Amino acid sequence: MSTWHHLIADLKLLWETGVKTYDAYMKEYFNLRAILLWTINEFPAYGNLSGFVTKGYYACPICSENTCSQWLPNSKKVCFLGHRRFLPLQHPLRKRKKYFNNQQEDGVIKQPLSGEEIYDYLTGFETSGEKNVCESVYGTLLNLPGKTKDGLRARQDLEVMGIKLELQTQPRGNRTWLPPACYTLNTTEKHQFYETLSTIKVPNRYCSNFKNLVSDDVSKMNGLKSNDCHVLMQQLLPFAIKGVLHVKVRKTIIEEALEFFSDYLKNMKSIGNPHERVDERIRTGKPLSRGTVEGVDAKLLDEAHLYVLRNTADVELQHMLELNDHNPRASRNSKWLQTQRSRTFISWLKTKVDTHFANGEDICESVRWLAKGPSFAVKKYSGFAINEYRFHTTSRDESRTTQCSGVSLVAHVMQIASAKYSNPMYGAVTYYGRIQEIWDLDYRIFTVPVFMCDWVDSRGIKKDDFGFTVVNFARLDHQSERLLVI
Structure with missing residues (x-):
């Protein structure tokens, strides 16, 4: 791998700077620049x-x-x-x-990415240095031969410097013993470190499956790509060493790693799916499983329909204005206004659309079909791809090494200080949950995917010492709306 790094360095030098070269024919020196156009390989x-x-x-x-x-x-x-x-x-x-x-077979092929698209896709990624630092960190923690920075020569340097007497080499017969440092994991701790990495579930294509990168005797970890190192250092390392190192040692390692990468990667794209989200509300999407058609509870279907209307129709503001005009005194109570909006919006929209249509007025076709409501026969899936993201139900994730059932949502909601206050404040709140069911509501000319989620109670969400959000899915909020429209 070191030869490969030298080759890359030489190629970058040849292209960016060039090298001084002698022209025997012209009998003079010139600056030679070159580029590798292609390779032939399996x-x-x-x-x-x-x-x-x-x-x-x-x-x-x-x-x-x-x-x-x-x-x-x-x-x-x-x-x-x-x-x-x-x-x-x-x-x-x-x-x-x-x-x-x-x-x-009804599928069609997708056009391969052009050179410009690939360039835009990779703009900002410079992970070779990050990969080297990552290999040094986990190589030293696990004392991996060839990767640790705490080997025999480093210990001999301590002797020359006259420091860290407890870490200096000690003769043991014909061998030299290196006393373990406070950051060196023993065999049991290595197994725990690898077990943590191998059981963490991340979304599809987020990073490699670490279970496949660890040898059976946990003596080495091979095959990490640059993105794997990126994910390991920024997100997974704090959890992997949480129970195997002293708290002070662990805190020092994590703080140094996060500080380094926050400076080194401050102008780079974040990890994960780099695609921009598609700015459209109503689209069919792509099921990732076979669907089953089922009848659902009418009340729950109305809740799903109302949620779709709130997130797709551009007429809710008009409904709120009419509620204010018809109930000037009661509308001063924000809580009453919120309740009335939820209770009357579906029937109000249907009546409004029917009236306009009967009078021959132009109505947006999507709004007209939304007002009619969805079919009572709902198609359910265990997986769905929409807006460049993949989503699974928790039951689908149980049998997989990856997970795509976790969701988060930032919503502007009413926050009531106590029962005495009738006018609550609005604020941004982040919700965390998991998808239990995926419905594809049929509005005749289009469908809208709706996710039925279990949301975590606010008391089950906290920040750890390093700023990571820790979510306890055992503490669910049974009073929150379960629906989510992507």
């Missing part, structure tokens, strides 16, 4: 050179997150399907089910 080497993960569910560098893959539980490997997507839309093989996966 697929695994392609992954090593580019940093792209060429194995697992998203192994195709062209299809990326749209790779059609499936895990074979008996063969213990991933197979890749969906090749019929590359055929013309009217090709007869698209309709042949039994010859393939018993499904008709």
Whole structure:
């Protein structure tokens, strides 16, 4: 790997600065600049050179997150399907089910990213230095040969400097013993460190599965990509060492790591999904599982419909103004106004739209169908992709090594100091929850995905000593609305 780093350094020097070179024909020196245009290599080497993960569910560098893959539980490997997507839309093989996966192929291929799109995607990422620092930190903690910065030579330097007598080398027969430092993990602590990393669930494609990067005898940790080091140092390390080091040692390591990366990465993009969210409210989205059509409780369906209206229709302000005009005295009570809005908005919108339509007035088609309300037959899914994000139900996540059921929401809500106050204050509150069900409400000409969530009570949310938000999902708020529209 050191040879690879030297090669990169030489290539950057050749392109950015150049080197002084002698021209034997002209008998003079000139500044030579060069660039590596392409390489010829097999697929695994392609992954090593580019940093792209060429194995697992998203192994195709062209299809990326749209790779059609499936895990074979008996063969213990991933197979890749969906090749019929590359055929013309009217090709007869698209309709042949039994010859393939018993499904008709309706999908189409996505255009590969252009050079400009790839450049924009990667702008701001400079993680080679971060990767080196990360390897030094966990290599020293785990005392990994070749990666630790606390080896024999470092201890001999302590002897030369005459400091840290308790850490200086000690002869043991024909061998030299290095006393363990306060930051060195023993075998039991290493197992606990690796166990913590291997059981942490993160969203799809957030980072590699650390369980696959650790050797069976926990003697080494190999194959970490730059993004893995980024995630480890910024988010996972504080939890991995929480129970294995003395509190003062742990606090020093975490503070130094966070301070370094806050300075080093202050102009870089945050980890996770780098795509910008799509600014649209009503869209079909993409189910990630087969749906089941079920009848739901009418009251709960009305709640879901009301939540959709509040987040999609641009007519709620008019409803609030009419409530104020018709009830000037009562509308001074914000709590009463909020209750009336929730109780009457659905019927008010339907009446308003029907009246305008009967009078021949122009009405936005989406608003007209929203006013009619959703179908009583609701399609439910265990997974859904929308606005460039993937969402799963908790039941789907239970059998997976990743999790996409966690959600957070910043909402402007009423905050009541006590029962004596009838005019509450409005403020921004962050809610944390998990998705229990995914509904796709059918409004005839479009559908709207709605998530049924369990939200955590405010008493189950706190900040730890390092500013991380800790959420206790055992403390649920049973009075909050369970709905969420993405």
